[in-house]
Amino acid sequence: MPVTSAENTFSAYRSSRFHFLERLKSGWLVYRENLLGRIGLVLLACFACMAAGSFIPPLIDPIYHPMSGVDPLISYSTGPSLRHWLGTDFIGRDIFSQLLTGARIAFIVGVSSAFMSIVVGTIVGMVAGYAGGTTDTILMRAADVVMVMPTLLVILILAALFGQLSIWIIVLLIALFRWPAVARVIRSQTLSLKRRPFVDAARVTGASCFRIIFRHIMPNVLPLALLYMTFRVTSAILIEAALAFLGFGDPGTVSWGMMLQWVWKTGHMFQAPYWLLPPGICISLITLSFYMVGRAMDEVLDPRLRKEKALE
Amino acid sequence: MNRSAHPVVRIDRLSKIYRPKRTLGSSHSSHPVIALNQVSLDIERGEIFGLVGGSGSGKTTLGRLLVKLEKSDGGKIYLSENDTTRIRGQALKAFRAKVQMIFQDPYQSLNPQLTIFDTVSEPLIIHKTSSRSTRIKKVRKVLTTVGFSPAEDYFSRYPHELSGGQRQRVAIARAIVLNPEFIVADEPTSMLDATNSFQIFNILSDLRKKQRVTFLFITHSLAAANFLCDRIGVIYHGNLVEKGPARQIIRHPAHPYTKALLDALPSYCQDPACTFHNTLLESPRDLPGSSHYCPFFTLCREADPYQCASETPNMIHLSATHSAACFKAG
Amino acid sequence: MTLLDVSNLSIGYRLRDRLIKAVDSVSFSLEPGKTLGFVGESGSGKTTIGMSLLRLLPENASVLSGSIRFEGRDVYSLSDESLRAIRWKKIAMIFQAAMNALNPVQRINEQVAEALLIHHPKMSKRDALARTAQLFESVGIPENRHADYPHQYSGGMKQRAIIAMALICQPLLLIADEPTTALDVIVQGQILKVIRAIQQEMAIAMIFISHDISVVADVCHDIAVMYGGRIIEAGQRSEILETPAHPYTRMLLASNLTLSDHSFDMPTVHQSRKANIRHLGSTKENDMCPFVCHCRQITDHCQATPQKWMVLSSSHRVFCNNIAGDLTK
Ligand SMILES: Nc1ncnc2c1ncn2[C@@H]1O[C@H](COP(=O)(O)OP(=O)(O)OP(=O)(O)O)[C@@H](O)[C@H]1O
Ligand SMILES: Nc1ncnc2c1ncn2[C@@H]1O[C@H](COP(=O)(O)OP(=O)(O)OP(=O)(O)O)[C@@H](O)[C@H]1O
Ligand SMILES: [Mg+2]
Ligand SMILES: [Mg+2]
Numbered sequence: 001m002p003v004t005s006a007e008n009t010f011s012a013y014r015s016s017r018f019h020f021l022e023r024l025k026s027g028w029l030v031y032r033e034n035l036l037g038r039i040g041l042v043l044l045a046c047f048a049c050m051a052a053g054s055f056i057p058p059l060i061d062p063i064y065h066p067m068s069g070v071d072p073l074i075s076y077s078t079g080p081s082l083r084h085w086l087g088t089d090f091i092g093r094d095i096f097s098q099l100l101t102g103a104r105i106a107f108i109v110g111v112s113s114a115f116m117s118i119v120v121g122t123i124v125g126m127v128a129g130y131a132g133g134t135t136d137t138i139l140m141r142a143a144d145v146v147m148v149m150p151t152l153l154v155i156l157i158l159a160a161l162f163g164q165l166s167i168w169i170i171v172l173l174i175a176l177f178r179w180p181a182v183a184r185v186i187r188s189q190t191l192s193l194k195r196r197p198f199v200d201a202a203r204v205t206g207a208s209c210f211r212i213i214f215r216h217i218m219p220n221v222l223p224l225a226l227l228y229m230t231f232r233v234t235s236a237i238l239i240e241a242a243l244a245f246l247g248f249g250d251p252g253t254v255s256w257g258m259m260l261q262w263v264w265k266t267g268h269m270f271q272a273p274y275w276l277l278p279p280g281i282c283i284s285l286i287t288l289s290f291y292m293v294g295r296a297m298d299e300v301l302d303p304r305l306r307k308e309k310a311l312e
Numbered sequence: 313m314n315r316s317a318h319p320v321v322r323i324d325r326l327s328k329i330y331r332p333k334r335t336l337g338s339s340h341s342s343h344p345v346i347a348l349n350q351v352s353l354d355i356e357r358g359e360i361f362g363l364v365g366g367s368g369s370g371k372t373t374l375g376r377l378l379v380k381l382e383k384s385d386g387g388k389i390y391l392s393e394n395d396t397t398r399i400r401g402q403a404l405k406a407f408r409a410k411v412q413m414i415f416q417d418p419y420q421s422l423n424p425q426l427t428i429f430d431t432v433s434e435p436l437i438i439h440k441t442s443s444r445s446t447r448i449k450k451v452r453k454v455l456t457t458v459g460f461s462p463a464e465d466y467f468s469r470y471p472h473e474l475s476g477g478q479r480q481r482v483a484i485a486r487a488i489v490l491n492p493e494f495i496v497a498d499e500p501t502s503m504l505d506a507t508n509s510f511q512i513f514n515i516l517s518d519l520r521k522k523q524r525v526t527f528l529f530i531t532h533s534l535a536a537a538n539f540l541c542d543r544i545g546v547i548y549h550g551n552l553v554e555k556g557p558a559r560q561i562i563r564h565p566a567h568p569y570t571k572a573l574l575d576a577l578p579s580y581c582q583d584p585a586c587t588f589h590n591t592l593l594e595s596p597r598d599l600p601g602s603s604h605y606c607p608f609f610t611l612c613r614e615a616d617p618y619q620c621a622s623e624t625p626n627m628i629h630l631s632a633t634h635s636a637a638c639f640k641a642g
Numbered sequence: 643m644t645l646l647d648v649s650n651l652s653i654g655y656r657l658r659d660r661l662i663k664a665v666d667s668v669s670f671s672l673e674p675g676k677t678l679g680f681v682g683e684s685g686s687g688k689t690t691i692g693m694s695l696l697r698l699l700p701e702n703a704s705v706l707s708g709s710i711r712f713e714g715r716d717v718y719s720l721s722d723e724s725l726r727a728i729r730w731k732k733i734a735m736i737f738q739a740a741m742n743a744l745n746p747v748q749r750i751n752e753q754v755a756e757a758l759l760i761h762h763p764k765m766s767k768r769d770a771l772a773r774t775a776q777l778f779e780s781v782g783i784p785e786n787r788h789a790d791y792p793h794q795y796s797g798g799m800k801q802r803a804i805i806a807m808a809l810i811c812q813p814l815l816l817i818a819d820e821p822t823t824a825l826d827v828i829v830q831g832q833i834l835k836v837i838r839a840i841q842q843e844m845a846i847a848m849i850f851i852s853h854d855i856s857v858v859a860d861v862c863h864d865i866a867v868m869y870g871g872r873i874i875e876a877g878q879r880s881e882i883l884e885t886p887a888h889p890y891t892r893m894l895l896a897s898n899l900t901l902s903d904h905s906f907d908m909p910t911v912h913q914s915r916k917a918n919i920r921h922l923g924s925t926k927e928n929d930m931c932p933f934v935c936h937c938r939q940i941t942d943h944c945q946a947t948p949q950k951w952m953v954l955s956s957s958h959r960v961f962c963n964n965i966a967g968d969l970t971k
Binding site for chain 2: 196197198200201202203204205206207208211215216219220
Binding site for chain 2: 683684782784797825826827828829830831832834853854855856857859860883893894896897898899900901902
């Protein structure tokens with residue numbers, strides 16, 4: 001049985017039992033050539049190390065606990081020293097260990113709310129796109145309504161009404177407000193997939209709508225959903241930081257936004273750069289690196305963005 | 313064969329009209345397309361019925377109506393004498409197990425994310441026919457039937473690792489795994505080269521012989537239909553213009569459009585015993601003013617300027633099995 | 643004098659992780675006014691050859707060896723200047739699926755006239771349109787349709803316009819890449835008629851590429867059969883059609899369906915697939931038979947030794963050393 005002959009003859013044809021790994025590998029080969037993607041990945045790795053390392057300082061000495069660990073010798077903000085690498089905050093807590101914990105919180109907030117909004121967005125998008133008609137109209141109008149609501153403002157109002165929100169409520173709220181954009185993209189992708197003959201073929205074999213959506217369409221939109229997840233992470237982190245900075249964060253967690261708010265509220269904004277700058281820089285860098293990773297993944301997923309290298 | 317005693321499929325005056333959706337900024341003011349106009353057909357058990365026609369003549373539309381991918385705008389379809397026009401729910405699912413379709417484009421009709429095994433075993437899962445071990449056995453059997461040996465080698469491959477011909481054979485395997493009664497094959501070889509399509513034809517004809525599967529074989533080439541089919545129907549702009557036994561249609565075509573289709577084949581495909589009919593006008597003539605006319609009037613060299621321009625021809629029986637919709641036939 | 647002489651041409655495509663040799667040691671030549679047809683399955687390198695003649699290969703392709711001589715001059719050592727003088731004026735091409743590439747917002751005759759004006763800047767627009775009208779007449783586009791937009795044309799009429807566009811500068815050589823593949827039988831018949839008529843009338847040389855041997859047989863004097871990037875058999879039309887020598891050519895001809903009664907013994911094509919897998923890797927070496935994996939009359943000798951061209955007549959040659967026995971049949 002002929003394989004396209006040039007391939008056949010020149011051994012391009014490999015029967016691979018590890019299709020997924022194979023694709024991952026070739027995707028990685030493309031990704032690797034993207035400078036931005038590499039930088040983003042290195043940065044993310046650093047932040048991941050920070051998040052993982054955030055458990056260590058409190059184990060060394062309880063005074064390094066980011067929330068409750070107050071240095072008995074210090075009761076005001078001090079600059080960097082050997083004992084406190086980045087100094088202490090206004091009641092003598094270690095800024096470095098707060099920074100590490102902030103990384104963990106950023107990951108938790110970013111990834112979990114992005115994950116939730118992706119799940120909701122993907123399901124809504126697939127159902128709307130595949131079902132069409134009234135279902136489509138209703139779901140998309142709902143998405144429009146949510147989309148035009150200013151996330152930050154609504155959460156602020158909710159926080160003002162119900163008092164302090166816990167970090168998980170915030171995560172949930174962010175997720176609830178950020179799915180419509182995902183749903184739109186997934187819907188349009190589904191609309192074009194729906195016309196592909198393989199979906200017709202599945203219908204002819206008697207597959208139910210449920211099966212078509214989850215077995216046939218989902219695997220094909222999943223890469224796109226993952227791509228969107230990296231962008232969602234960015235926006236979730238930013239929203240949480242803004243909330244915390246404005247004083248509506250969860251007072252029981254140490255996030256970077258929270259640290260900024262403490263700097264601001266205690267009037268150290270211009271006196272303590274050692275306290276202000278690290279969380280500020282971290283927020284910018286982590287959002288930037290997620291964005292860069294997203295861009296590079298974009299190129300992996302969309303071959304039209306690629307440049308094949310010319311033969312010399 | 314006892315004619316029309318028990319046709320597997322009976323199509324009774326089936327019509328389909330595509331009404332354009334009004335969209336902003338669509339350039340040509342579009343009017344409804346009559347894709348099928350009152351088509352009636354019987355397909356006997358165990359035969360391969362060839363549906364032949366040019367591009368846009370409504371062949372795919374008929375196929376999609378038959379497998380209920382599309383709703384008809386009038387007319388009825390009977391499967392083993394049961395009206396299938398309005399079935400839904402469990403009845404539709406049972407129908408799906410009996411009627412299958414092979415699509416035109418093997419590069420598009422397989423889900424790129426599913427392995428060959430997953431693709432072929434899916435109908436079995438949907439129709440809950442068997443346990444996993446019998447599924448494996450069945451999949452192995454159908455893959456062998458369509459010429460994959462050893463079948464296990466292909467279980468975990470993905471479509472992109474197969475050639476066009478192999479993919480089309482996987483699509484056939486998926487269609488026959490439930491032992492359907494009736495399969496619509498929509499130009500199953502139009503994307504394949506001659507050697508590949510020849511294999512596909514052999515597989516279809518084997519299936520007919522060994523498992524008595526009935527086929528509607530859609531093609532635009534009378535040469536392919538001649539090779540594979542028992543009977544042929546010729547369709548032009550949604551109208552069935554001629555039907556009859558394959559040999560009869562090739563040797564003694566009655567409708568000028570059928571003759572034009574025969575003429576159009578490259579000379580290397582022609583049968584030296586056949587004559588050149590020359591029924592096609594070089595440039596189309598204007599539509600007649602009346603609302604009834606022969607659909608082929610504009611391109612027919614033999615058209616009568618009065619009768620053909622003022623009446624729509626009905627099917628005329630030329631023999632017990634052969635009929636054509638042309639005033640000049642017979 | 644030969645118009646076009648291609649010798650030992652090999653072309654490769656560089657992919658991310660490997661090199662595909664799409665055309666391998668291809669040689670042929672073409673006399674003025676003759677038509678040469680290339681047949682072969684999808685992916686056998688036909689389009690690649692056509693593109694290389696005009697030096698229009700994509701960026702990731704490169705000519706690995708060999709030469710292309712047009713009117714005695716090596717196309718690949720021409721300056722950009724002299725290349726421009728040849729492209730379209732002397733060698734024109736009908737691209738695969740070109741009819742979908744017409745500009746939707748420009749009138750067809752203007753598009754065709756523009757092709758002429760680009761190459762003859764001194765010509766007036768009126769002359770160009772007049773010349774276009776003349777050509778449209780000979781490819782069979784009725785006068786009242788000349789100034790339509792592409793969406794008003796049917797597939798067949800678009801393809802006629804594309805043919806006219808290729809002929810507008812009166813080239814010496816026309817390369818037609820699958821000009822009828824997307825069309826239905828009747829339209830295909832009409833287009834082939836136009837191509838035949840024009841080829842005879844204007845006496846241009848033509849390279850006609852198709853995967854359908856019956857189409858090629860309809861328009862060409864000579865036929866070259868390709869498989870796996872190689873020409874495996876070449877000869878005059880009658881030689882290829884009546885006394886095919888290579889197993890692949892025979893298979894191709896046997897599986898071409900005709901209107902005659904198919905009572906004769908049809909080849910069952912899928913056999914001996916075991917041979918496939920065993921030898922996939924080894925065919926990389928030079929001059930091994932590209933068809934070895936699918937050949938039905940394969941011998942150990944075929945797999946072990948490089949093939950040589952067998953000359954069967956002054957025009958007929960075949961790249962298979964295993965045929966001497968059955969030639970008498
Ligand atoms: N979804 C659709 N919406 C509107 N018009 C359609 C649709 N599908 C088909 N048509 C029109 O119906 C007519 C018949 O189309 P159909 O696809 O059945 O032709 P066909 O005989 O299969 O042609 P081909 O040989 O090109 O596949 C054509 O004029 C086509 O433009
Ligand atoms: N731009 C490209 N980059 C990489 N590989 C290519 C490129 N173009 C073609 N190829 C490969 O080169 C081989 C020959 O391709 P080519 O287009 O010449 O085939 P063909 O004979 O014209 O086929 P078809 O009948 O499908 O048009 C194929 O294996 C194809 O995959
Ligand atoms: Mg069709
Ligand atoms: Mg090509």
